[in-house]
Amino acid sequence: MTTLFENLPLPGGRGVTAPGAALPGIVPAGRDASPPDGTEEHAGELAGRRPVASAREGEPAHPGDARRRPSPEDLVEGLNPQQRAAVEHRGGPLLIVAGAGSGKTRVLTHRIAHLLATREARPGEILAITFTNKAAAEMRERVEQLVGPAARTMWVSTFHSACVRILRREHAALGMRSSFSIYDAADSQRLMQLVCRSLDLDPKRYPPKAFSHKVSDLKNELIDAEDFAATVSDSNAFDQALASAYRSYTQRLQQAHALDFDDLIGRTVHLLRTFPAIRESYRRRFRHVLVDEYQDTNHAQYVLVRELAGVASEGWDVRERAQADWAAVDETSEQGGAPGAALPPAQLTVVGDADQSIYAFRGATIRNILEFEEDYPDARTILLEQNYRSTQNILNAANAVIARNSGRRAKNLWTAEGAGPRIVGYVADSDHDESRFVADEIDRLGDSDGVKPGDVAVFYRTNAQSRSLEEVLIRAGIPYKVVGGTRFYERREIKDAIAYLHAVANPDDAVNVRRILNVPKRGLGDRTEGQLAWFAERERISFAAAVERHEEVGLPTRAATAVARFAELLAGLRAMVDGGSSPAEILDAALDRSGYLAELRASDDPQDASRVENLAELHAVAAEFRDAAPDGTLVDFLERVSLVADADQIPLDDGGRGVVTLMTVHTAKGLEFPVVFVTGLEDGTFPHQRSLADPEELSEERRLAYVALTRARQRLYLTRAAVRTSFGVPNQLPASRFIDDIPRESLEWRREESATEAMRRGWAAGHGGRSRGGDHDGDGDFAPAFGSGSRGERGGTGPRTRADGGVGAGTGGGARGVSERGGAAADVPSLAVGDRVTHDSYGLGTVVALEGAGASSVAKIDFGGAGTKRLLLRYSPVTKL
Ligand SMILES: Nc1ncnc2c1ncn2[C@@H]1O[C@H](COP(=O)(O)OP(=O)(O)OP(=O)(O)O)[C@@H](O)[C@H]1O
Ligand SMILES: [Mg+2]
Numbered sequence: 001m002t003t004l005f006e007n008l009p010l011p012g013g014r015g016v017t018a019p020g021a022a023l024p025g026i027v028p029a030g031r032d033a034s035p036p037d038g039t040e041e042h043a044g045e046l047a048g049r050r051p052v053a054s055a056r057e058g059e060p061a062h063p064g065d066a067r068r069r070p071s072p073e074d075l076v077e078g079l080n081p082q083q084r085a086a087v088e089h090r091g092g093p094l095l096i097v098a099g100a101g102s103g104k105t106r107v108l109t110h111r112i113a114h115l116l117a118t119r120e121a122r123p124g125e126i127l128a129i130t131f132t133n134k135a136a137a138e139m140r141e142r143v144e145q146l147v148g149p150a151a152r153t154m155w156v157s158t159f160h161s162a163c164v165r166i167l168r169r170e171h172a173a174l175g176m177r178s179s180f181s182i183y184d185a186a187d188s189q190r191l192m193q194l195v196c197r198s199l200d201l202d203p204k205r206y207p208p209k210a211f212s213h214k215v216s217d218l219k220n221e222l223i224d225a226e227d228f229a230a231t232v233s234d235s236n237a238f239d240q241a242l243a244s245a246y247r248s249y250t251q252r253l254q255q256a257h258a259l260d261f262d263d264l265i266g267r268t269v270h271l272l273r274t275f276p277a278i279r280e281s282y283r284r285r286f287r288h289v290l291v292d293e294y295q296d297t298n299h300a301q302y303v304l305v306r307e308l309a310g311v312a313s314e315g316w317d318v319r320e321r322a323q324a325d326w327a328a329v330d331e332t333s334e335q336g337g338a339p340g341a342a343l344p345p346a347q348l349t350v351v352g353d354a355d356q357s358i359y360a361f362r363g364a365t366i367r368n369i370l371e372f373e374e375d376y377p378d379a380r381t382i383l384l385e386q387n388y389r390s391t392q393n394i395l396n397a398a399n400a401v402i403a404r405n406s407g408r409r410a411k412n413l414w415t416a417e418g419a420g421p422r423i424v425g426y427v428a429d430s431d432h433d434e435s436r437f438v439a440d441e442i443d444r445l446g447d448s449d450g451v452k453p454g455d456v457a458v459f460y461r462t463n464a465q466s467r468s469l470e471e472v473l474i475r476a477g478i479p480y481k482v483v484g485g486t487r488f489y490e491r492r493e494i495k496d497a498i499a500y501l502h503a504v505a506n507p508d509d510a511v512n513v514r515r516i517l518n519v520p521k522r523g524l525g526d527r528t529e530g531q532l533a534w535f536a537e538r539e540r541i542s543f544a545a546a547v548e549r550h551e552e553v554g555l556p557t558r559a560a561t562a563v564a565r566f567a568e569l570l571a572g573l574r575a576m577v578d579g580g581s582s583p584a585e586i587l588d589a590a591l592d593r594s595g596y597l598a599e600l601r602a603s604d605d606p607q608d609a610s611r612v613e614n615l616a617e618l619h620a621v622a623a624e625f626r627d628a629a630p631d632g633t634l635v636d637f638l639e640r641v642s643l644v645a646d647a648d649q650i651p652l653d654d655g656g657r658g659v660v661t662l663m664t665v666h667t668a669k670g671l672e673f674p675v676v677f678v679t680g681l682e683d684g685t686f687p688h689q690r691s692l693a694d695p696e697e698l699s700e701e702r703r704l705a706y707v708a709l710t711r712a713r714q715r716l717y718l719t720r721a722a723v724r725t726s727f728g729v730p731n732q733l734p735a736s737r738f739i740d741d742i743p744r745e746s747l748e749w750r751r752e753e754s755a756t757e758a759m760r761r762g763w764a765a766g767h768g769g770r771s772r773g774g775d776h777d778g779d780g781d782f783a784p785a786f787g788s789g790s791r792g793e794r795g796g797t798g799p800r801t802r803a804d805g806g807v808g809a810g811t812g813g814g815a816r817g818v819s820e821r822g823g824a825a826a827d828v829p830s831l832a833v834g835d836r837v838t839h840d841s842y843g844l845g846t847v848v849a850l851e852g853a854g855a856s857s858v859a860k861i862d863f864g865g866a867g868t869k870r871l872l873l874r875y876s877p878v879t880k881l
Pocket of ligand 1: 078079083098099102103104105106107353387388389669670671
């Protein structure tokens with residue numbers, strides 16, 4: 001078969017490239033071998049249930065797999081006594097709490113293998129939950145290595161993937177289509193925007209984005225629109241607006257046959273709570289529920305686990321549990337799974353580390369781990385204290401940083417690895433200088449110690465920090481990969497292409513149909529869209545149905561013709577679905593027949609060329625899907641791409657040397673690397689600016705720092721920039737308070753800002769500063785003044801220029817706060833929000849926000865037609881009117 005992309009080299013020269021290529025952890029819906037609902041295989045499972053030892057006799061051997069299966073004894077070999085106890089524990093719920101790198105994930109994997117090797121469980125009875133699809137694939141692979149291909153029928157997945165699987169099976173009970181769409185965060189924000197617009201809400205007072213977050217928080221607490229509306233007081237205008245937006249948002253999702261990410265969990269909880277027979281069937285199926293990274297579960301996920309596993313009534317005798325388990329299962333199977341049958345709870349194993357809870361902003365609550373014992377009174381808790389990942393110096397640093405959080409269980413991680421090299425600290429002049437140090441050091445380690453790029457990870461607090469690292473790595477010729485950032489699936493062309501597929505798979509998906517109505521341009525503007533939307537509302541039909549019935553809408557001729565062609569296009573693509581075409585073929589047809597690809601190809605904008613490449617990459621993902629799942633439907637494919645988490649973009653090993661991984665600390669959870677650079681260790685960067693005044697947020701930042709430091713196995717670098725440019729504005733930031741906590745003897749400064757340097761810089765700022773007059777908007781960059789200028793000048797070649805008059809009185813000595821020395825503050829116009837100003841190039845504007853003080857004051861100014869700009873006032877020709 002020929003494809004549209006035949007003549008295009010695929011990016012990276014490989015058949016399938018990293019984004020989405022691995023897409024592990026999700027099996028296409030309906031393709032799972034073992035339905036949980038008491039039919040077919042499952043019924044057989046129950047009927048064939050015999051005492052433990054003979055349970056698997058009838059299982060087919062795996063020809064061609066001649067490796068000796070490890071014995072249960074092999075599986076606990078090399079584990080320490082606590083790890084071993086955790087692997088061998090049977091009966092009541094088990095909580096494993098332990099610091100980073102103590103083998104929690106390893107214990108979970110070995111525990112699964114052990115249950116299988118002792119024949120106490122069949123693979124189909126195991127549900128293991130991990131935090132990312134990548135972690136799921138890794139765990140499945142490791143179990144497979146240990147016990148062979150039987151592992152394939154286990155459910156190892158993320159919460160979201162497991163819920164999608166359940167919902168696709170049980171959709172009928174909830175009155176949903178099995179082909180429901182899944183809206184990611186961007187989709188749901190778009191929908192919220194539409195909702196707010198149609199409710200005529202002033203976006204300044206009621207920002208749709210904030211509403212999206214609030215709705216997500218409510219859903220994580222399992223509070224639906226009606227529940228919420230009932231709690232809102234008449235006098236609270238904000239909450240009232242939120243309540244109506246929430247209600248309308250919920251309706252729109254339903255009309256679109258779509259679920260957002262939070263719904264995946266919430267609807268599954270609702271399903272299990274509302275239909276006892278369905279709940280029982282899953283409880284009968286999953287006799288072992290294991291959850292990794294339990295500290296990051298939110299309330300909805302917590303309830304989900306409880307619903308799936310069940311809770312023992314008080315006084316349940318743990319020792320009798322195993323026996324009762326079999327008896328009860330036999331009983332229920334005879335009753336055909338009647339609700340209310342006395343089924344003992346599944347064996348629940350959760351592992352986590354309260355010190356690594358870093359998702360409070362998504363509603364994760366440490367409470368789930370701290371109070372596990374209260375919630376599960378017969379739970380056993382096992383602590384692991386030996387760390388197998390890092391050197392003692394790294395652990396000393398991590399222990400010291402986390403020790404300052406209050407209200408935690410003290411832990412004392414130790415390692416038999418020895419002290420290892422000391423942690424290296426580096427104070428750079430600027431963010432570019434910092435990046436350069438990282439690149440130089442990676443090079444040096446390669447030459448002197450044979451460290452491969454794939455051994456190295458560079459972490460930062462926020463995605464925006466990756467850009468200067470990228471620039472420097474590209475120049476240094478060091479292969480790297482950014483995980484997160486502008487994610488592949490968030491690129492415009494990829495979202496457009498996927499919107500086409502959604503529109504084809506699910507005609508009721510209004511958001512996606514509307515997204516592509518005029519993409520590529522068909523001369524269908526807001527007016528036509530509005531007319532169609534209005535018609536849909538009046539007729540109580542979907543937007544796509546309105547497109548089909550366009551003749552009745554009363555559109556002007558030109559628009560009518562264009563809409564007719566659009567309707568034809570969608571109908572043709574839908575016919576391909578019915579005709580059994582693969583997602584890859586449908587994708588090709590959509591991009592071809594719509595003219596989307598042709599338009600990009602005809603363009604001479606270089607960005608459009610890379611868009612074509614990205615689409616080729618998406619085609620490669622679809623083609624790979626076709627090869628892996630020849631019967632996979634369009635819905636299956638969309639499900640797979642919707643659920644790719646950031647952490648799944650970590651590249652596959654490239655020719656054995658790998659590539660440097662750049663990622664945020666959040667994404668790094670659970671991973672480990674021989675060499676780790678933690679960059680941007682400044683108060684205001686990491687810890688994040690907005691956490692500085694809030695003790696709870698600061699505690700979370702501290703946990704984040706603990707996660708960052710504990711990813712390192714052998715070498716750890718901590719770097720900071722004395723001046724960091726963010727959003728085009730240079731800021732002078734003091735050292736991160738986390739650095740101060742690290743024991744001196746574990747840390748060696750490769751370059752520390754000396755007092756003389758600080759003084760010299762003070763002199764430079766006072767006497768040799770840049771002339772005034774430049775301006776900087778949010779998209780601009782200070783690189784000419786800072787980045788490239790300071791690059792390569794390390795070692796102090798003369799005075800350096802500074803835009804920010806504040807200098808280092810405190811930067812080396814640990815004093816906090818931005819100094820305002822330098823005499824420039826007087827030049828800064830004093831502004832207030834709402835002031836009218838004039839700017840030499842942008843004209844008239846209104847101040848909408850202010851940040852910083854004195855020489856580092858930044859104003860956000862709305863210049864109407866010229867857009868909203870963020871300006872460093874000291875360098876901007878702004879005059880107050
Ligand atoms: N008993 C052991 N013997 C040898 N290596 C071990 C042992 N236990 C764990 N390890 C190794 O230590 C490293 C850390 O283990 P693992 O990733 O399971 O820790 P973790 O507690 O899950 O960490 P995190 O909190 O970061 O998720 C891994 O490389 C693992 O293979
Ligand atoms: Mg782990």
